[in-house]
Amino acid sequence: MKLKNEKFLWMGITAFSVLFIALLMLTPKAFAQSQNDKQENIYNYGTMFQSVFNFVLNNYVDEMDPEVLFEGAMKGLFESMDDPYTLFLTEDDMSDFADTTEGTFGGVGLYISKPDPRAVKLREAALEKELIEKGKDFDIKKLDPQYREYPDYVEIVSPIEDTPAFRAGLMTGDYITQIEGKPINDLTVDDVISKLRGEAGTSVKITILRHGTISFDVELKRALIEVPTVKHAMINDIGYIRIIQFTPYTADRVKEALKEFKDKNYKGLIIDLRNNPGGLLDAVVKTADYFFSDGIIVSTKSRIKSENHIYKASKTKIVNDNIPIEVLIDGGSASAAEILSGALGDRDRAELVGKTTYGKGSVQQIIPFGEEGFKMTVARYYTPNDVNIDKIGINPDIVVEEPEMSEEELKNYQTLLQDNRIAQFIEANHNPTTQQIHNFYENLVEEGINLEERLIKRMILVENSRVTNEPLPVYDMEYDITLQKAMDRVLSR
Template sequence: MSDHYPEPGPSKTPTARRIPWGGVSIATAIVLVCLLLTPTLVAQAVDGKTQSLLSLFQFIYLYVQNNYVDPVDPEKLIDGALKGLFESLEDPHSAYLAETDMRSLNDTTAGEFGGVGLYINKQAPPEGSKETASFVEVVSPIEGTPAYRMGIQSGDLIVKIDGESTEKLSIDEVVKRLRGQPGTTVTVTIRRGANLQFDVPLTRAVIQVPTVRYGMIPGAIGYIRIIQFTPYTDDKVQEAIESFRASGYKSLVIDLRMNPGGLLTSVIETADLFFDEGVIVSTRSRIPAENALYEAKPGSLVPADIPIAVLIDGGSASASEIFAGVMKDRKRATLFGTKTYGKGSVQQVRSLGRTGFRLTTARYYTPSGVTIDKIGVSPDREVKEPTLSEKETEALSKLISSRQIPAFVTQNPNPSEGQIQQFVDKLRKESPDLSDRILKRMIRNEINRHLPNPPVYDLEYDLVLQEAVKFLREGAKGR
């Protein structure tokens, strides 16, 4: 779930063996198949136990309506009961959508809206845990949006919105608080790691989702960053590869970090560029019509002897996990980074007129038959950023809260190396526990977030990319 849903658009039909059911696509990991619930569907047969429980519900409903001390709105009672029904599934992706929620969803899929540019999720507390609620987790920020420019990261927890705790808010309630008119502000309190907590003021804006950026890394290495899978992603990836081919590329890096997913058709078409046969992904469901096997078409754009490194992290979700999964399962690429998010389920949204509901109906499986949902895809070579010490965390929290680095970049949008070093020396006097590397990377990231066309990659500070490039330059030994 997120505060942004990409607008569905036209795309080519992938090769699939399945019972015909119409186009299947995911937008922000949600299949928006808005179907009218028909009387036939409502009238499906129920067994004796279910009929008995429905009779019990009817008895309690009528008793409350007729005997509660104050008059009760029947619609309010039913809304509450339906909300509870979906909450009992303990699935953050399934929910009853009241009239305001449906209106919000329709507004989102219809076009532009004001938001902060975050893909978010909320997991139920672990089974057996004493906790009864949990905070909202950032799956990934959308590049170029307010949240991205303010430095919010994958894995951050949103613990408050305008001072209100998110612990007991539903995912839809959080989304409603984050969205609003462009130009208005909202303050989120972020918890990063165990102890780092700070406020981030965000000015809402019209959210537009980019798709692909690419460039050449010295050593004839093509670099493609897939920001999200949209109807145009496979065309942009093809454009990048043809550009690399003209430059004589010898290997390839595909960066899926902080990619929250997108359209199912898009990721299938993009993966198809790297295979000429075989399974890309499958879906399995209790509904026969939703069982599908998607396969590559004959002919691949990238030669089989081109070594590929795929970069992943906890912000890689849904469609990006499908891509990473097939590249790993079929040994077409070596994966670097950390385990992906683990969002591999399919949702349908059904309209009931003014209200509706969203329900998980299927899960995605990699070619080897492994589910992505709640598990994720593990890298072949794990590469993590260094863990901060307690003193570093405390110093970093104070520095972020002080807003000194954004102020410096605002005053010096294109600082020289000398200006940066002078500023770093000043910060180190105030925060001796923070290294030059940490401070310089924070300054570099802050500068890049405000550039209209930031660098495509950062080989100086990006440890995961460094390891992947080293691997490819050594000839991908051990593949």
């Protein structure tokens, strides 16, 4: 009896296999391989995909939702391109992009990323090829200090100005390791974004890892996030502009600031692009146009003829050539921020101060179809010197690194965070005076908690802003050593 059943089982498997093989033979794959014409092959692969899709839908042991199969196939298609910026967008993803583009959404105010294995492999391949050509040995871990395996965290690219995350003191380079006490190692960036966003007024608790060893929890109350664009102020007779993100309103806001500076007879200009994640290409081109009367601002190159552009300055220059310019950059400066800093730097119009930028030198389009869509890289951009900085970044002319804490200072810093000492101080001293802050600092020193006074003052300023819900000052000269360096440079030119 058992033998008979096994015979029928194998007959069934064989019959099914023959049926499936026949199906594939009837599809155009064999025909496609015999053709030289590329377009014919493309058509045949499309037909074959449709055949397999229908076969799986009709013959899989469980009934499948065609939408699930479709989304799975689409995700696989875009993942095969080895481009972390090219991906399929579900209906929810498209809604998130629409929220951000329109300028408001409910959330905590963070731009985040998670190193993609595809990006790591691309970096490895490029470096390996380069070194082999030079006859050198290849060791990615020695060559690339940014190298790391696909991590169990997401990295904060930058907090959005005047949001719950910003007021809580979260920083570029911080890592989110848990949400509501649950590790995020199996979550994609989109999954994390979904968990961080939500109705304004609700709260979410996240665990932050800072400096590689300091771990602490932060509870953030979600708010209606309005994506800001520009803040400005005069620092004595130097104009200071912080461009937070390039939106449709950025160029107009920068123009207004420059006019105000001119009316006040400014002698120099500092443009702060730190933690600027980028934005719209048109917005950065219009902004860069204020500093040049001719020549290239940026170019885009693609295999699609319509995506090849050379963006040149018009005769609408606002900033005179005799105004010295310093541009502040860091690892959170990406995309459009790198276009502006690249144009000003390549053309010797400004000096770049700070740290190497993020390195995103590609241009994406969002293509909707129905309620879903996809984001796809259609071109790469090049600075005026014809350099693409993708995965490389732009190096500053003047490097400014934040002083590294000693092991003892890291422990003291962690103690302050874990014991909630800053919050307790603010609770007892709303809007504290300079003397109260100094006394608090002296008390910490007496207890053996030794940290820079500028750091303590900054932590108090950020906590007070969080509690009072008031925006932070446009600049913080006492704390910001990169801004201090830029001021020295612009005054000496």
